[in-house]
Amino acid sequence: MAIPGAATAGGAITGPPPPRYWVRHRVALTGWGLLAPALIVLLIMSVVPTIYLVMFAFQHVDLLGPGTKFVGIQNFERVLGDPEMWSDAGATALYVALAVSIQLVFGMALALMLNRKMRETNLLTALFILPLGVAPVVSALIFRELLNPVYGWVDFYLQSWGLMGDPVDWLANPLTAWISIITLDVWQWTPFVALILLAGLQGVPQEPREAAVVDGAGPLSLFWHVTLPLMRPFIAIALVLRAIEAFKTFAGVYVLTGGGPGTSTTLLTLDMYRIALQDFDVGAASALGICFLFALSFVMSRLLAVLAKSTDILED
Amino acid sequence: MRKLAPLLLRLALWAILALTLFPIVWMVVTAVKPADMSQTLPPVWVFRPTMSNFVSVLTGKTYASQNFGVLLLHSLIVTVASTLLALLVGVPAAYGLARVRFRGRRAAATWILSTIMFPPAVSVVPIFILSARLSLTDTYPVLIVPYAAFSLPMVIWMLRSSIKQIPFEIEEAAMVDGLSQLAMVRVIVLPLLVPGIVAAALLSAILSWNEFLFALTLTRSKVQTAPVGLNEFTSMYGTQWGQLTAAATVTVAPILVMTLVLRRRLVEGLSFGAVK
Structure with missing residues (x-):
């Protein structure tokens, strides 16, 4: 027009x-x-x-x-000379990579399951969306209480079903604390990813699939060689939007682990908060913020390039 | 086998759904559980529901210096005001991007979208210093403006696509009939835009209501919002599950209702229109 x-x-x-x-x-x-x-x-x-x-x-x-x-570049020297900042930057990258890739895999599986005509499909999709509305603070608090080593239901039921021996203090051990923060994000956002991918599946034209079936493609190669390429725009949008939000994560991790045990789950966003608002070292926090923005703008420009190449979201 | 597969699929879906909803169900169930049963193991599943946790959370001074109802009121004021601000500046911007062909429009749209990448944990530092220097800490505007900014890209994107779906011929015809453009927008465009505006408003409200970091940093007691109060709840008085879950339920319930009402529009909005 x-x-x-x-x-x-x-x-x-x-x-x-x-x-x-x-x-x-x-x-x-x-x-x-x-x-x-x-x-x-x-x-x-x-x-x-x-x-x-x-x-x-x-x-x-x-x-x-x-x-x-x-003070010149003193703040930058301190921030960049602190090995803790580098390991937290690594933790942030790992958090984003793990959370987003698990959400994409689980989301795709859920979308494929929901992509059948069933009487209750509408009801199911409506209910699956609910975690999206739960404030991250609330979901983190719920997870924290459920994982409590004394009263928590997770330990109790895992033990009583014989899936676990001794009770686990989930948030007191780096590995299980990581499992907890990733699970929290996966719980909150997988339904969103699934619904984006479901919309993609429903929009995939049938002709290429039928042609591939005629050519003798099995279900697995059909998915891999036909469906997945056709869904590329939707995968790209889910990937980019989730990555953006995952880089910004604060509330869930702050409430669930507080960055601990030790500093094992400390993301850069938690460092920003601690340095500026608990240590009141605004100069160092600002230097860290600028480094974070630099790194982020590099990652984001790559992600936006992905978005521009495979979707029309940036078009008029 | 051919009949068994769909049945298994449905069973699997319902099982995944049960697992997904379990934390929410746990919260609601624990909130209506009598206090003396809430933390016993093995968990009590059968009991006479009680409202006492809600009553004590909403009326009593169960924690900090004020009751939770006051915090909900703060949240409500901030949410309504920031949503109104986002619509007030977002509707004209969306109309401009959708209907006015000016140079730089595309760059402006891309820039608006790119602001979602700015981590609040970074921007909160200078905002904290500025608000302290301007004596704005613990006032409503210091939350209202940032919250409006957080939801603006989404509001503008949603409304822009809603406006584009209105056939331009209607607007042209109205102007040929002698309506000024402003009158035409008021009489023709706005009424057609109401569903889009409602959806954008609800989305903006959800984001503002749930926000934590800015509220934690920039408010104390006068403007403290419900999410911050919930977090303090446990750190101050240990964990009393009944009251914690009752407060959490009250905080989450209105948003869950809105989520159910919005459903597809929610995903559409959060994905910037990639999913229609």
């Missing part, structure tokens, strides 16, 4: 003749004028914080007294 700009913007203007500048630029002025309030709100939450981060990163920020002073 080709709409000439002049026909859509400005509209019928009555009264005194408008100034020439308005006449010449009314399309642009209307467009940017409509966008301006939203852009201001978004600038306040993105560009303004970035400017201040850059300023703070080269300062020692004194929250109470007048001790704020320029």
Whole structure:
């Protein structure tokens, strides 16, 4: 639908003749004028914080007294020279990779199961969506109580069904703490991934599948060589959106493990919070934030390239 | 065998669903359980439901310095205000992106979408300092503006696609009939946009209601929201499952109802229209 700009913007203007500048630029002025309030709100939450981060990163920020002073790249040296930050960066990458890939595999399995005509399909999909609405704080609190080594139901039932010997203190051991935070995210988001992929499955045209069946393709090669390539846009969108959110994860891990035991489940977002708001070292937190944004913008540009190549979400 | 397979599939689906819903069911069941039974093992499954946990959470000073009802009120105020702000600035922006062909429109749309990648854990640091310097800590605006910003990309994306689905010929005809563009938007576009606006508003409300990090960082007692209060609940008084789950249930229930109502629109919105 080709709409000439002049026909859509400005509209019928009555009264005194408008100034020439308005006449010449009314399309642009209307467009940017409509966008301006939203852009201001978004600038306040993105560009303004970035400017201040850059300023703070080269300062020692004194929250109470007048001790704020320029310290050059000291903050960066401290953050980048701290092996803990590198291992937390690794933990963040591992968290995103594990959570998102498990969600994609489980989500695909669930989507394939739901992609049959059954009487209760609508009911099932409606109920599967519920974890999406549970606040991450609440789901983390529920998980924490269920995993409690003394009162928790998980240990009790695993023991009474003979699946486990001694009770496990899930959040006190790095490996089981990792299992717990990944399970929390997988529980919360797999249904969302499944519903995106289900929409993809339902939109896959039947002809290529039928042709492949005629050519003697088995169910597995049918899925691998025909269905999966056709679902690429939907896999891409699920992957990118989940990765973005997983990088931003804070509440679930903060409430469930608090980054522990030790610092084994500490993600960079938890470091940001601790350094800035518990140690009140705003300079170091800002330096870390800038490094995080740099690394993230690199990863995100790759992810956006994936998105642009396989979907039309960025098109007009 | 051919009849057995679909049956097994359905059984498997229902089993997965039961496992998925178990944490939510546990929360609700524990909330209505008498206090003396809530933490016993083996778990008690049969009991006479009680509302006493809800009563003590909503009316009594069961934790911190105020009752949980006050925190829910704070959450409600922040949620409603940030949703209204997101719609107020989001509807014009969506209309501009959908209907006005100006230079830079595509770049603007991409930039708006890209703001979702900014981690709140990073932006909260400067916002915390700025709000302290401007004496805005523990006030409503310091949550309302960020929450509106968090949901704006989604609101704009949803509404933009809703506007595009309105045939442009209707708008043209109205303008030929002598309506000004502003009047045309009010009389023709907005009424047709109501379902889209409602869906976008509910989505924005869910995000704001559930937000934790900014509320934890930028509020104390005057504006503290329900998610932050829930977290404090356990750290201050140990774990009393009855009251904890009752407070959690009250916090989650309205959102779960909205989730069920929205369903497909929720997935559509959260996937930025990739799923219709």
